[in-house]
Amino acid sequence: MLKKTLIALTGAMTVGVGFAGAVQAASFSGTIESDAATESSTVDQYFVDVDTAGIVTFAANAISGSLDPFVRLYTDDGFLDVSDLIAFNDDGGPGFNSLLNINLGIGSYVLTFGDFFLEANAVGPTQLDDDSPEGGDYTLDITGATVTRILEGNLDGTFTETSFVAEAVPEPASMLGLLAIGAVAAGGVLKKKAA
Numbered sequence: 669m670l671k672k673t674l675i676a677l678t679g680a681m682t683v684g685v686g687f688a689g690a691v692q693a694a695s696f697s698g699t700i701e702s703d704a705a706t707e708s709s710t711v712d713q714y715f716v717d718v719d720t721a722g723i724v725t726f727a728a729n730a731i732s733g734s735l736d737p738f739v740r741l742y743t744d745d746g747f748l749d750v751s752d753l754i755a756f757n758d759d760g761g762p763g764f765n766s767l768l769n770i771n772l773g774i775g776s777y778v779l780t781f782g783d784f785f786l787e788a789n790a791v792g793p794t795q796l797d798d799d800s801p802e803g804g805d806y807t808l809d810i811t812g813a814t815v816t817r818i819l820e821g822n823l824d825g826t827f828t829e830t831s832f833v834a835e836a837v838p839e840p841a842s843m844l845g846l847l848a849i850g851a852v853a854a855g856g857v858l859k860k861k862a863a
């Protein structure tokens with residue numbers, strides 16, 4: 669029951685987490701879809717603004733399926749193409765997960781998220797994924813930048829703009845929120861064990 673509820677909320681909801689100081693952090697959920705028949709998989713785009721120059725972290729973790737996360741970062745000049753590429757990461761995180769730590773100046777950027785091997789010119793909504801199209805649910809944690817827009821790639825070649833809540837939560841409220849989430853999760857586990 670709890671799991672179902674959480675899945676239903678993914679994609680449309682963002683859990684904003686505020687830290688002390690000016691560091692911005694937020695966590696997003698999404699899904700990469702794949703189609704073996706057409707050897708394709710979807711590519712999602714996260715538009716972010718950096719308001720204070722410094723280290724920005726993108727942590728992309730698969731949470732279901734056989735997804736092998738691969739991320740690429742581009743400058744946002746209004747027309748996303750291969751010439752905008754500035755960085756990428758495949759397996760910098762645990763296992764096959766991606767972790768991109770990069771020093772960025774003030775400006776606008778686009779992170780693309782897809783399954784291995786995400787080519788530099790594969791800017792969505794789908795990519796030719798002929799090494800083996802794989803999909804699954806994922807989380808993306810972004811620290812040091814603010815997400816302004818999310819475009820989810822669809823297998824039919826369209827994008828869906830995902831609505832999300834970017835919360836600027838003061839530290840005390842944020843801590844209460846985390847405690848509340850922990851309490852709900854604990855409640856769910858207890859219920860499951862009792863059933």
Ligand SMILES: [Ca+2]
Nearest residue numbers: 745747749752
């Ligand atoms: Ca461009």
Ligand SMILES: [Ca+2]
Nearest residue numbers: 736737758764
């Ligand atoms: Ca990977």
Ligand SMILES: [Ca+2]
Nearest residue numbers: 784785800801
């Ligand atoms: Ca693949």
